[in-house]
Amino acid sequence: MTQDRSIRSKALGDSVRAFAPLLIAVVPFGLVFGIVAAGSDVGPWLGGATSFIIFAGAAQLATLQLIDAGAAGAVVVATALVINARHFMYSAALAPAFREFPRGARIALPYLLTDQAFALSIVRFGEVEDPVYRRWFFIGAGLSLWVPWQVFTTAGIVLGAQVPDSWSLDFAIPLMFVILLVPTIKGRPELVAALVGAGIAVAAAGAPYGLGLIIGATSGVVAGVIAQRVAR
């Protein structure tokens, strides 16, 4: 038991230290989201609650953007879930390690699964096999994002109530998407997926019920798959 406790504190310390450099990105992203939420039609309370309920930045931004644009509810839900579909991949990759965790942890911890927690954990799980260490490392990495995300989106909401419209702060949303987009372009098929997704989304922007985004995104995915086949 004492041994478990020392493994736990080592794992937590390691994960917080590994996360520290990523914090620089979380602060402005959280602030921007909060400022956007403060000005959104959903209002500051519900907008802020998305950080707790959804806990996925890009999907949270897209959700508010689509609701503000008057998209149909089902389309907003479908679009956000398409954005978060990448977590299927993370879940599949982490599943073998999680199989060694207690049942409660297997059910509760996926809530903390994010791009960042995945990226750190999958690397560390390759180096350390002890399930106790792995569990606490994941918890530490997950909370390292969860806590500042709640704090800085809330701070953004408080600030956002005082920011005038003439500052064009809504432009920070597409800027954020650009910043998230760039590191996903790992090769030519990804570039094709992005270009086709962008082009079709612009062409379909007038589509009814706010369907333009999902049409563009799906076209981009199909184009990426085709581009990869052709390249091989």
Add this chain to the structure above:
Amino acid sequence: MSNIAIIFAIGIGTYLIRLSFIGVVGDRTMPDWALVPLRFVAPAVLAALAAPAVLLDEGSLALAPGTNPRAIAALVALLLAWRTKNVAVVIAAGMLTVWALQAVF
């Protein structure tokens, strides 16, 4: 659908996606036909989110610099994001560009 229902549906759906393979008992892995398209979800979705917000002005394509400062500012941000991973720098540069262009035009 009310906004609260929309947001809870997304929250629950997102949790279930995160739980999916972790929650499954046994040694099931992800089939290739599902894995390959998922690789392209992030680039396709993020580009589809950014492009209309930057390139359209009230529903029509606006590419001339004088009419659309946002397109130029986004291009600046894109190039900077390629060079640096510093989110604060990219956001600051993008916002400053858009403010400067709005002041000029």
